[in-house]
Amino acid sequence: MSWSRQGGGGTERRGYHHGNLREALIEAAVSLIAAKGPAGFTIAEAARQAGVSPAAPYRHFRDADALLGEVALRGFERLEAALTRAWANGTPAPVPAFEAMGRAYLAFARDEPAYYAAMFEAHVPREAAPGLQSAGDRAFAVLREAADRLAAGVPRDRRPPALMMALHVWSMAHGIASLFVRPDPSRRKLPMTAEELLEAGVLIYLQSLGLAGGG
Amino acid sequence: MSWSRQGGGGTERRGYHHGNLREALIEAAVSLIAAKGPAGFTIAEAARQAGVSPAAPYRHFRDADALLGEVALRGFERLEAALTRAWANGTPAPVPAFEAMGRAYLAFARDEPAYYAAMFEAHVPREAAPGLQSAGDRAFAVLREAADRLAAGVPRDRRPPALMMALHVWSMAHGIASLFVRPDPSRRKLPMTAEELLEAGVLIYLQSLGLAGGG
DNA sequence: CAGCTCATGTGAGCGGCTCTTACATGATTC
DNA sequence: GAATCATGTAAGAGCCGCTCACATGAGCTG
Structure with a gap:
């Protein structure tokens, strides 16, 4: 057997067939x-x-994109789980729980750079892995539903569209993650942490909509 | 001469030496x-x-990154020019001029996908092209100065930090461009144009800071 | 347990890419 | 007109993606 394993990684090889x-x-x-x-x-x-x-x-994989796509898919599942955990069904209160989701997004970008890169930077074709698109949709849906709950706290005649809120917050979180959390030639020094920047931005935004303290 | 040109592109080749x-x-x-x-x-x-x-x-280029870095550098210069044009020194009024910069950012991502990709997606090492970092800084400075002017319109005791405003708006614009303008596996359908989404987001944000009509 | 089948692995190889080295060419300079 | 040097070419080492024919052995079938 010329392709001996060098240890580490997953399962131990058991002979001619790898096993996993x-x-x-x-x-x-x-x-x-x-x-x-x-x-x-x-x-x-x-x-x-x-x-x-x-x-x-x-x-096991048609080509490199298929393998990368599988990584991206699992990344979306992990992100969905992280967002769900952070939101915690809106506890202790919707606004702080919403902020926790923002922190979770940045934490994901920082702590799981490989998944993040596969999801957003590798530009894997949508069809590279079955279910990739829908896994992305499910992750977004967590944010979307949280926005629904937040919006519901505003009187009906001033209630903002939840989808729009979700898109705005996702965009800002993603922008901050891309520009300031992940290394990049355009990356610049911040006078604060990325988490503080996002939290401030979301608070300012929510205030304007009649949520989050101010108004 | 075995490497004959197939026309198009830049300058015509004039013999053994290309010329340009x-x-x-x-x-x-x-x-x-x-x-x-x-x-x-x-x-x-x-x-x-x-x-x-x-x-x-x-x-002419040490390696592929150096060529890509040169493209990125020129991209930042083009973006800087586009933002400067859109801001137009704050005319006719700061807030609409600020919004115009947002549209210009999205237009850049849409109309110059190659530059945009080299700048933000290729992950060219900072040192691949001399001046790359500073070109990025100059592009951001345009936004930063516009934010300064905007902030100056707010009474001193309520004046928001201009750098923070610039970072928030850049992040949202970049997030929207990355997620909804450029093709991506995570891209989703929008119930509005990216421009409308960004404009709404910026307006809501500015309102909260005591700018832009509301307050 | 013998034999079959088929998923899963190997070896060999094509074509393409990056980047290097030695050499060729010709624009520029004196 | 000769020397110099930037800019081109040819050839090639080493890597990779992907494919094909073939090898192996796990699991079913009787």
Whole structure:
């Protein structure tokens, strides 16, 4: 067996057949993207980390985009879970819970750079992984429903459209994450943390809509 | 001469020496990125479009990142110019001029996808092109100064920090551009145009700060 | 347990890419 | 007109994506 494993990673190899190559490749992809960016990931290197020949991955993924798409899909699922946890069904109160979602978004970008990159920077074609689009939709839906609950706290005649609120907040969170959390040539120093910047922005925005203290 | 040009592009080739290869390569890179995304651009293909051998580009750019970095640099210069034009020194009035900058940002992302991708999606190392970082700073400075002017319209005791305003608006514009203007697996349908979304967001935000009509 | 089948792995290889090195060409300078 | 040097080419090493024919052995079937 010329493609001996070098330990670490997923399951131990049990002979000619790997046993869990698909998972091992995904793990390898995540660690490679985290280390070298989405462009630094290659099928060949992932195969090497998994201890198999360079051709083996093609038994599990049509091409590199499909593997990247699977990483992105799992990223959306993780993000959805993180947002759901942060929102905590609106407890202790809708506005602070909403803010917690913002922090969770930034934390995700910071702590899971590989998933974040696969989701938003790798430009994986929508059809690369089945369910990718809908996984993205589900993550957004968490924010959307939180916005619904927030909007419901405003008298009907002044109630803002929840979808618009969700889009605004998602955009600002995503913009801050892209510009200031992830490394980038356009990145600049901030006089505050990204979390503080987002929290301030969301508060100012919500105030204007008759939420969040001010008005 | 085995690497004959196939027409189009920049300057006509005048013999053994190209005459303007550096510019021709940049043009080729822009058109390739626009057509196939930043990952679809290769030095070899750019050389082909310019009608030279695959090794020739290395006389003008250390590596692919350097060429991409030059595209990004020019992108920031173009963006700076577009923002400056839109702001028009605050005419006819600061708030509408500020909104015009937002539209200009989105228009830039839509109309110059190659530059936009090189600037924000290619993750070119900061040092790939000299002056890249400062070109980005100058583009942001336009927004920053506009925010200064806007903030100056608020009574001193309620005046918001202009830098924070600039960061919030840049983030929202960038988030909307990234999520809804540029194609992406996470992209979703909007019930309005990206421009309307941004305009509404900025207005709501400014209102809360005591600008823009409401208050 | 013998034998079959098929998912999963290997080896070999094509074409393309990046980047380097040695060499060729010709624009510029004196 | 000769020397110099920027700018081009040819050739090639090393890597990668992806494919094809073939090998292996896990799991079913009787």
